[in-house]
Amino acid sequence: MDELPIGRRVAYWRGRRRMSQQVFADRLGKSKSWVDKVERGVRRLDKFSVLHEIADVLQLDVQLLMGRDPERRTDALNCIDQIEVEEIRAALERYDSMTAFFDAAPCPPPLDEMRKAVSHAWLTYQYARYGVLTRALPKLLRDAQAADAAFSGGDEAHKAAHLLGQVYQIASSTLRKLGEHDLSWLAADRSMAVAQRAGDQLLAGLATFRVGNALLALGRARPALEINVNIANRLAPNAENEATPERLSVYGMLLLQGAMAAARIGDSATVRDLINGAEEAAELLGGDHNYYWTCFGPTNVLLHRASAAVELGEGRQAVETHEAIQPAEFNALLPERRAHHLLDIARGCTQVGDVEKAGAMLLEGDRMAPSEIRCRPLAHEVMSDVLRRTRGAPPAPIAELAEHMGVGV
Incomplete structure (x- = not known):
């Protein structure tokens, strides 16, 4: 990697970040032709300020972009x-x-x-x-x-x-x-x-959940849907599988992850069926618990209803679902779950044009779990959207959070 011309390194990291040349060009304020020439080595990158802009967009250390050992931030x-x-x-x-x-x-x-x-x-x-x-x-x-x-x-x-x-x-x-x-x-x-060597079907089920999550992040929504539903069916409580709290939790999370994959491909009917199935499992479980580190229960099902609505482009429904969640149940969840949900709601607010509320959700999420907002590329995209669509100067708390995140005002 270090021996590659800098244009090839730009192309490599752009691919790692799953950006098209057009998206990359838009975020830089350049043309697609400019990006193409840089990546082919036709255009030289000899301004350090431009290198810094590229590194910021690609979310990596500028030293790494230049083929040197990165400095710790x-x-x-x-x-x-x-x-x-x-x-x-x-x-x-x-x-x-x-x-x-x-x-x-x-x-x-x-x-x-x-x-x-x-x-x-x-x-x-x-x-x-x-x-x-x-x-x-x-x-x-x-x-x-x-x-x-x-x-x-x-x-x-x-x-x-x-x-x-x-x-x-x-x-x-x-x-x-x-x-x-x-x-x-x-x-x-x-x-x-x-997990197979460990001889634990529920651990294998959770491993499937993680694979589905990773596939979804890689843009492979359909195989993510198939693998989650397939293993959920095998773990479903029935005459042979006792409905233990652990089984209900893993089974329910597989259904929820399948629903997120279905939402990504726009299959609202499958989303509804899978979330309803997870809701039934949560009712049997009775309350929110952390069996097998799942944080599964009725409240987490509502969080996924809102998240799936955002993926389907139904921001208003996501916000309405959020507003229906009981504060006591929500506040009892662990910080990662709560901040993750607030990031989803911020996305939903931008879909309905309420950038002020979107900013408020980011600020609230940052108070609960700073790393969930400051470190996630998805949160950076939402903050960029909020800043771009805010008329005039952004409120001081938003500007300060954007600076901490490294997102340009």
């Missing part, structure tokens, strides 16, 4: 930088289990310690502390892989595989939030294979 407390991405990538590229097939595995950390570390990582994710989590993930991945490689059979092997499967899922969800969709898919795919 001063705001890395809340977000992720390219050094951390590469450290996570290196950890995902390890194959300790294959090495252990030929040689004795290294001494792994005790499983009790691993279990505590994994639980802490889940809570760190659900409190939307992504900067803390991304710096811990490389070591957590290495330790979990070493533990998994150390046991070849028996109960300890199942426990180690279960923990590794969870770590892969945490990594997948975090990377998806931060726009690293290819790595998110890789981690989710790994979690499916490990």
